[in-house]
Amino acid sequence: MAQQARAVVTRAAIIRGAAAVFQQHGYGSTSLADVCAEAGVTKGALYFHFDSKEALARAIIEAQHESSSAIGRDLLEAHMRGIDAMIVMSLEIADQLHNNPVVSAGVRLTIEAANFDSPVDAPYLDWMKAAEEFLRRGQAEGDITDTVEVCTAAHFIISAFTGVQVVSDVLTRREDIQQRLVEMWGMLLPGLAPADRLADLLALPERIRASRHGTSGG
């Protein structure tokens, strides 16, 4: 049991160390020796848990995916309007991207992973499914126009979110990501909301950001 607990701790240390090295050097330029040095483990310990660099990258992508899926799940279960939940989800994932090294390494690897043997599309598809659910709720609640095609809109919202975080990473190392997401919602809401709800909803992204900023300091 103690041994099993130790294995869990070691595995987590390897994932954290690998995330830091991948984030700094990129996937291809990272060697397993770098990961061992960063995580403070032996090569034997590393190979006990992961049999290749790709396995390690996939574990990071899974850990990132797990923590962003948890956000979606919690929000789906929370008693929150669909449109609020969708905006909160985007700001929450952005916070993780900016502050959690495993999440930012996971997202970077997801993009670099176009090189992997099988593509890594689960995070995008899951985010799209959550966004579809929020949009359908929004339609039932009168915040989203009935004529909006939910699948198309969800696909674009997740694509736009992906681009906002990529460009924010390149231009500001994600310092401006929250502000850029507020701007994103300002551009998207006119195409999503009925005319009589639009003025109210346009104030929402900044209000949600400010309230999160007040409580979380991020």
Add this chain to the structure above:
Amino acid sequence: MAQQARAVVTRAAIIRGAAAVFQQHGYGSTSLADVCAEAGVTKGALYFHFDSKEALARAIIEAQHESSSAIGRDLLEAHMRGIDAMIVMSLEIADQLHNNPVVSAGVRLTIEAANFDSPVDAPYLDWMKAAEEFLRRGQAEGDITDTVEVCTAAHFIISAFTGVQVVSDVLTRREDIQQRLVEMWGMLLPGLAPADRLADLLALPERIRASRHGTSGG
């Protein structure tokens, strides 16, 4: 003179070969030996033109940037409405991404280049400047609402375009990129166009795509 011409040919062959290898293996996993093999040149010839892998990657990013800037320049000089020019630019760059290996490798490298010593932000900033110019023309022509903040809107449009092509690459190897861009414009135009122009403008992206498809087969 003949020697100089040969050097130009060799340099172009190296860039094409490197683009193919970077695209297949990613930046970090590519070795200069792979590039020599793909381009059919000796290591000496490669080092005569490029003194490091990063120099080679930067040359590809520049070549990509040059061809996408040329699109923006040509469109700025064409007698075309701002909104038409902006939509054509997005579809044209998407075509290049799908069909020109140096352009797709350049864009992939731009994203991986968050790892380079100095960040590679010129393509994003140039695209944003072109989009700003098109939006201002659109305002003068009555297709874009006067209250649209041009810099913010241009920043988001380029970010959204970036995300659409990344997600299209991960999910479909860019097979669906043209369709996804038409959908993008459908989502963005309600936030950009005045009410009395919107119905007309919403038909524009599909019309432009269809006419391009008719003439270019792409």
